[in-house]
Amino acid sequence: MAAPKNRSARLNRIVNELNTKYALDWASGERVSADYDDARREWSYGWTDGPTVEQVRRAARKADREVTEGLLYRRELSQKTVALGAIRLAVAPTARRDFRDRPSVTPSDVEELWRTVSKPRPRDDREQAMAAAIVAEANGDRGLNWASVYDLCRTVQEKGLAVFLRRAGVELTPIERLTDRYASSPASLAWSHQLTPLTALEAFSAVQADTEAKPQAVTDALTLLPDLHAALDEAAAELQARLQDETAA
Structure with a gap:
């Protein structure tokens, strides 16, 4: 032809x-x-x-x-977009796990994530700053665009996300600051790799139990009171409904 x-x-x-x-x-x-x-x-x-x-x-x-x-x-895919994909995959509730119970992030997963997405972009400044921190870590002192897709994915898989959230220099929320300070295993693993915070009750109780808690931690704990009240009201309503069901039976 x-x-x-x-x-x-x-x-x-x-x-x-x-x-x-x-x-x-x-x-x-x-x-x-x-x-x-x-x-x-x-x-x-x-x-x-x-x-x-x-x-x-x-x-x-x-x-x-x-x-x-x-x-x-x-x-x-640019390094920035690969890093964004790794972040999205790591924080997904349905993320697959590796043998160490950490979110599995692979180049093929990143490729599939963006396959039908036109012009991938960060959702906000926070995500953009995290992606930039991941790219900088993966490249190290070897120059721009040195790291491969595999290097970027491995960086997230091995180090988690919390370390890059700190490096990004963005302001953490009160519950995030308390989680970063008080979370212990397995909650610390969930925070380090998926940015999953403690519940309001867990965070508040941790500060309450810490007799040497710093003023910032106490202030952060007090901001959680509305969430605590709402959670307790919901739990009380569920118990009341259970009691009524059992009484009716």
Whole structure:
């Protein structure tokens, strides 16, 4: 089958349309580029983060079905996006566990998480700062973009998330500060790796039992009173309903 005429020019014309359509940023590497592999004699579109493979494939085929026949599509994930994916996977309630009962975070899991997500972005400044701290740790002193997807995932798997939350320099909530100070195993594992805080009652009781608790801890504990009252009211209502059921029986 003969190659389409003016394929290079036509593919690059589509590239310009795609970059405009999805408002892709050149500086961050999001912009799509057309590349030719001389050894394999094949064309491909490559970009970082940005739209999904399916979005680009559909738009490219719609623009010129003939010239995109057999075209390969390769979306890479930036270190920042990999780190974000690792965070999301680690904190998920349904996260798989490794043999040490820690959330399992793998490159294939991260890839699957973002497969249908266009332009992955941090949810807030806190998540962005955590991702930056993870990237810095994984790269170490070896330079920017040195760490692989595996390195980033392993960093989260081995060190957990709490250490990067601290390094991010963001303000912890009262319950988080108390959890960071008082959580013991297995609650400490859940906090270190998944940022799962203590319950209000657990945190309050820990401060109450600490006769040398610092003023900040006492203040944080007192902010939990509304949550404590609500939890106790709910528990009391459940007990009352149970009593009524048993009495009726």
